[in-house]
Amino acid sequence: MMLLLAVSLTGCxxxxxxxxxxxVAKSMTENDYNKAVEKLTDKSAYQTIVEDFDSDxxxxxxxxxxxxxxxxxxxxxxxxxFSNGDKTERIVADFIADNNTSIMLFESGKDxxxxxxxxxxxxxxEMEAKIYGxxxxxxxxxxxxxxxxxxxEKGELYTYDxxxxxxxxxxxxxxxxxxxxxxxKWDNENKKCSDYKANVMSEKEFNKISNSKDVxxxxxxxxxxxxxxxxxxxxxxxxxxEDSTLDINTVVTDSEGTKYKNYVTVLHKxxxxxxxxxxxxxxxxxxxxxE
Numbered sequence: 001m002m003l004l005l006a007v008s009l010t011g012c013x014x015x016x017x018x019x020x021x022x023x024v025a026k027s028m029t030e031n032d033y034n035k036a037v038e039k040l041t042d043k044s045a046y047q048t049i050v051e052d053f054d055s056d057x058x059x060x061x062x063x064x065x066x067x068x069x070x071x072x073x074x075x076x077x078x079x080x081x082f083s084n085g086d087k088t089e090r091i092v093a094d095f096i097a098d099n100n101t102s103i104m105l106f107e108s109g110k111d112x113x114x115x116x117x118x119x120x121x122x123x124x125x126e127m128e129a130k131i132y133g134x135x136x137x138x139x140x141x142x143x144x145x146x147x148x149x150x151x152x153e154k155g156e157l158y159t160y161d162x163x164x165x166x167x168x169x170x171x172x173x174x175x176x177x178x179x180x181x182x183x184x185k186w187d188n189e190n191k192k193c194s195d196y197k198a199n200v201m202s203e204k205e206f207n208k209i210s211n212s213k214d215v216x217x218x219x220x221x222x223x224x225x226x227x228x229x230x231x232x233x234x235x236x237x238x239x240x241x242e243d244s245t246l247d248i249n250t251v252v253t254d255s256e257g258t259k260y261k262n263y264v265t266v267l268h269k270x271x272x273x274x275x276x277x278x279x280x281x282x283x284x285x286x287x288x289x290x291e
Contacts (some may be wrong), residue, residue: 021197028085033061036088039082044069046078047103051112053134060084060134062114064103074099080116084137091139092116095290097126106131106152109189117149123162131193145290150184157184157193163208165282169257178281180263182288183243197285201238201246208269215248218277219264223252226262226279230255239284244269247284 034045043065060083067077078101080092098119102256111133118128129150148159159182164174185194185208206212216236223234232253239247241269246268252260261283267274 024198028059028061033063033083033085036083036131037063037065041065041079041081041089041090043067043077043079049103049105049114050227051105053112053114054137056137057108058084058137060137060139062103062116062132064101064116064138072099074121076101078118082132082139084134086137089139091132091141092118092130104152104187105159107155108186115150115152119149122178123147129159133191142191148288157186158182159184159288161224161282161285161288163261163282165261174261175196176281178261180266180280180282180284182284183241183245185243188205193289195289196241196243196245198239198241198247200286201240203238205238206236206238208216209268209273211273211275215266215275215277218275219248219250222264222277222279223250223262227252227260230260232257237283239286240268246273249283251283 030048033050035049037045045062045063046066046069048061050059052059054060063081065079065081065082073097076099077094078097079094080091080103082089082091097116098121100117100119102119104115104119104233106115116130116132118126120127126148127148128144128146129148130141133140133142146192147163148155150159160179161182162177162179164176166176166180167174183196185196186192187194220234223231232255234253237249239249241247244267245265247267250262250266252262254260254288262279262281263284264277264279265284266276
């Protein structure tokens, strides 16, 4: 459960008059917000985002604090704070995480959000991604999921899953960790994050796509280069997604009986597939997000 510590600031020139509060917040700089937070914690401001998140002409700030912000250590102590110029509150209590822990601005249309990633050196339950908005000058947690971090690329959300992709002969357990990239959908109207819906495509359906043979030949050639010692067989499965992409999963068995999971993601539009083939480790799933 999220721990909220709300503290009213004194000595900042705020009053109970709403217009006065707005004037103060509009005049506050990033440094002012950082100082307001640092008065309430033993940590230093590490990353700060100042925007008018709820479009009320009153800026708010999200501040990620860190115990030793100049420390190059792999892990450190962090907190996440919110301030609207009149009130400052801790919205994520003290936690230990990888130094890649961060906040970043995410914009969708005219709306602005903060993406918070609690990073870990390896994927585990302490790894977490959250998306925050602001309503009536208060922070609102819109999305939260463990075991993942989210990035923003050209205004779109992406995440990675981590799975094992090598099975040695005689072994029951897959080994060697790999990562798979997933495109996430942000519903700006309903403020929700979800998977792009995926459906399993049969081999017969795949073969009906106009240039499927050319793409499959490109994949076969790429796999032969990747596994130059020889391939016994390759098993193919297909996932078509509503973002106009097709994931082609393969399981390669080499000449010594070792199995390798790989995937290729190509564009899928107007009954044609993109021809750019990049072999990636692991297999893609239908869904990456928890229900």
